[in-house]
Amino acid sequence: MAYTAQAGGLTARVVWPHGASEPVRLRDIGKAGGAGAVFAIENWPGHVAKIYHATIGAAQLGQYERKLRWMIRNRPELARIPPEHAGVVQLAWPVGLIMQDSRFAGFLMEKVDFDRTLELDYLLTRRQAAAEGFEADFGKLVTVCHNLAALVHCLHLRKIAVVDLKPINLKVYKSALFVSILDCDGFQIYADGFVSEAPQVTPEYLAPEFHGKAVTDPEAQDAFALATIIFRLLNFGIHPYAGIATARTPYPQELAGRIQLGLYPYGRRPSALVRATPASVHECFPDGIRALFDRSFAPAGGNRTSAGEWAELLGGFASRSGGRMAHCPRGHLQFAGKPCPTCVREGIIRGHVERQKRFVPRLKVAPVRAAVFMRRTLRGTHSSPFQAALAQAQLNPLQMAPINLSIRNVIAIEIAWTLGLIISYWWLK
C-alpha cells in the first residue's frame, strides 16, 4: 500500500494508539525522501503525515508498521521544554498510524516548524548560519551540542539509537537552540522484546569498526557520530579526520578511509602519521572536552564517550551561571582560561590574506613554489589553511548531493532535459 499523487490531495484515516480513528485529508507539500513523502494535514497545522512510496514492498511495509506501532507505544521521555519555548518539537516521533482502505500507508508525526529552525549543517559555516539569520557564537554552539547530546542520551535510555546521525538530519531552533531529529522511523531499536535494524549509514560519520559491516553496537555508533558532530560544531566545521599527512605512508583522500585507519590528528598526544589542519582551533578547547574527544576517536573505540557523558560535561559550559565561559577582550565568547577560538581563527585567516597580498616576492619564488606545490599535491601534504579548507570541501560552492535515483530514473530525467535543450536550440537558431 502507498500513495498515488492526486491534485486534490488524499483521503486517509488516522488510527490513534488507543484504537480510535478519524478521517483526514492530506495535502502534498512536495517533500519526498527515499522511503516516502511528507504531507500536510488539512485543519491540523501541528502535524504532518509521512506516506510510504508505492515502490516499497509489502514485506518492508510490514516491518515499518511493526516498528511504528512499537514506537508509538514507547515514546521516549525527553527533558521538559521551558514554557517560553513552547512548540519546540525535538523528535518528529510517530503519534498515530495512517491507513488507506484499511491498510497501513504511513504515520502521523508532530510537525517541526521549518521557519523557526535551520539545518545543523549551516552552523558548520558561520557565513551560512548568518545568512539564515543565526549569529553563531561559542555559547550558542556549546548549548546546541549539549541539547543534542541530551536528546541522544534520552533515546539511548529507551534502547533506541539514531545510527545515521549526521548534521543534515538535524534541525536547530534558532532562538531556543533545541535540536530536532528528523526521520525517526529510520532509528534502530534494540529493546528487550523488540529489535529493528537501521541499515542507513553515512561513511563520514560511521565509527571505524562498522565500515563494511552492519552496525552491531548502535550506541557506540551514535557516540562516534555525536562526537564528530560536536567536534565540527566547535571547530568551524573541520572534520576530526581532516588533516595533513606527515609521513610517506598512504593517506586516503576520503574521510571514510582516514576514519578506518584512525588518522585523528587533534589528540592531546600528537599523531606521528598526520597533523592538524592549521585552521583548527582545537587547542582552545578545555582539557575536559579534549579528553572526551580523545576517547571518542581512540583507535580501540571500546571506551567511547557516551551521549550522557557529553550532556553532563557540556551542560556546565552551556549554563550561564556556571562561569565556564568568558568574554575575550574583543567581546567573543570563549572557554574560560583558554585562548579565544574566534580570535585565533580570525588571526589564521588574516595571516593567510596578508600572505596573499605579498604578490611580488611570491612571484620571484614562483618556480620553486610550483615545484613544492606539485610535490605536496602528489604526496597529499599541503599545509596552507586555504588548501586544507579546500580539502574539506566546506568552501566548495557547488556541492553535489549523492544521486539516490536509479540509473533508469536518472536516464529518464536526462532524456527530458536533453529534449528541452534541443527544443531551446531550435528556438534560438
Added chain:
Amino acid sequence: MTPAALMAVLAIAALVLAWYWRPRHPVAPGVWILLASYGVLGAVVLWFGLRAQPGPESITLQIWKPTLLYGVLAGVLIYAPLRGWGYPAKAVIGSYFVFSNREWHWINLALAVFSAALGMLNLIVAYGYTRDEWNGFRFSCMMNLLALLLLRMAFVWMDLLVRVGIHLYARARTRLP
C-alpha cells in the same frame, strides 16, 4: 522518411522511454508547468519540421523566436514560485546540486531576470543593429546552452556513465562461470 520525420520518431521514442523510466516520486507543479511549456514549444518545432512549407523562415519569425522562448521561460520561472509551486530552476540546472531553498529562490529569480533581459535584448539588437550584429548576438546566446550542457556533462553525465559502467561490469561478472 524525411530527416524531420526521422527526428520526430526518435524524439517520440525517447519521450516514451523517459516516461516509462520516470521517477515515481511527486514532482513540484512548477516543474510540470515547465515541462508542459516545453511540450508546446516542442510541438511547434515538430509542426515546423513536418508541415511548414519548404523555404527560409520569415524574418519576423526568426527575430521573435528567441524572445518567445526567453519570455516563456521567464514567465514560468516567475509565476511558479509566486503560487508556491516550487522553483523550476531546479529542473533547468539540476536538483542534484545542493542549495538551500533560499539559494534556489535567488537562483530561480536570477535565471528569470536573465531570460527576460535576453528576450528584450534580442529585440533591441534585432531592430536597432545590423543583421550581422544580431546574428553575432544570437550565436552568443547559444553559448548559454553550451554552458548548461557542459555543466550537466561534468556533474551528472560523467557520474551516470560511471554508474552504468559499474552496473554493466557487475552484470558481466555475474554471468561469468
